[in-house]
Amino acid sequence: MERDDAWHLTDDLMVEHGKGDPFAAAIRATRMAMIVTDPRRDDNPIVFVNDAFLRLSGYERNEIMGTNCRFLQGADTDPSAVRQIREAVAARRDIAIDILNYRKDKTPFWNALYMSPVINEAGELLYFFASQLDITDRVDAQMRTQNEKEHFEREVGKRTRELTEALAAKTMLVHEVDHRVKNNLQMIASLLTMQTRAIVDPTARAAMKTMLTRIEALGTVHKRLYQSQDVQRFDVAEFARELASDLVRGSGRTGIRLRFDLEAVEVPVEKAPPIALIMNELITNALKHAFPDERPGRLSITVKPDGNYFEIGISDDGVGMPREVLGNRSFGKRLIESLARQLNASIAWQPAGTGPSPGTWIDIRLPRETAGSRETT
């Protein structure tokens, strides 16, 4: 009967038995690095090593036969991995672990170690069998990926912080500018108010007063814009309510009732000033001409959407605008026409008695968005 350890003696002795053993031949010739150690001998020395292991580790057979495998460890080998292997040996169980090992020339390689005990029928531990696979490329790739991931996460975090700070700075700047604009508009109104008080000539005084309402209309636009959450959109309907209320109050007229028929219409912010100025002119005109001699009356303001357009209607039940006001080239009328062109708006003027209401009736039809601006949502 062949001795139990005959196959590994073949390494040294080239005995006939082992040489003819096809399994031993396969182990010797495989590209997978393999060793066998003998735990029954002192310090669990290597008792077999195949050529693939010698190629992997760079050692000669006679340098490592009979020694413990710990020569594979080096400076950066993880002590906890070593401990896990030691514990598996002590507990006689198999273990699969990736560990950093070193060749004879001190170059490191990642070793996918698989080690298992060989136990005979009587339950005696005879050997440990271990295979080694160089997975340096795979581990390097993993580490590179991990490093890149961490690098990107750091960069993203850094960039996010920068953008958050930039946004906070920008928001503060916008608030500061907004504050200054509002104060400056107030100061312009203050100057006009005070200058007007010093003017005796009624015509000049009325002209100054008209200028003041225009400035105030722009001021109201700006005030409403920055009170809303969305500084990009402007609600025409709510503006109309505030403007008309202000103008009627500012006219000093007490017998004029306002009637509102308002549906929310939002327009891009750049349209707000021209719309505000047109409405200011038309309502001011109505207050000036429709109700002469303190005649009481009703002024109706309509804002309603109509598909891709919306309509602003201003009508009164007064005497209507005189022909010369409708027809002439007053500054107010030219202002309205220029602003309407800017807005691509059409204006229908109905003199008193010809429209749906007894007095003057004016209907402005405007596109809700200009070309190239945001789609209506």
Place this chain on the structure above:
Amino acid sequence: MTEPLRVLIAEDEALILMQLEFLLEDCGHAVVATAATAGDAIRLARETRPDIVFVDLQLRGGSSGLDIVRTLRDESDVVLVFVTANARRFTDDFEGAAGVIAKPFTEAVILDTMTYLEACVRNPPPGMDAPLGLTLAPDYRAHLESLRA
């Protein structure tokens, strides 16, 4: 008209202060003092005992209208009204002020506000709605409602 209201204006912008003075006098009210800093406003309010104090938020020397309101709200039954370009910061908590007028205001808003405040002070509760340009504090609105009940 009832007895004119006595008003103190805390405003560091000279032009806006002048305009407010003119407008208040146009309505027949008396501007009893003006101040450009919170400290002056508090001192003058204690001396002159006004009915109304108009309070700008950002005052001279970095002082804040908030300090005026926080100090005076507990000292007398003066009606405190912010007049500020920072009106958006007041939605629920008005720090004890009755309301806020957002800048830029129109003449009409100041005239309407004075009519309204006159009723609030001389003959509460007022028999009219607050003007559009004056946003009332929830607490003050509740106070007026309690008088109505």
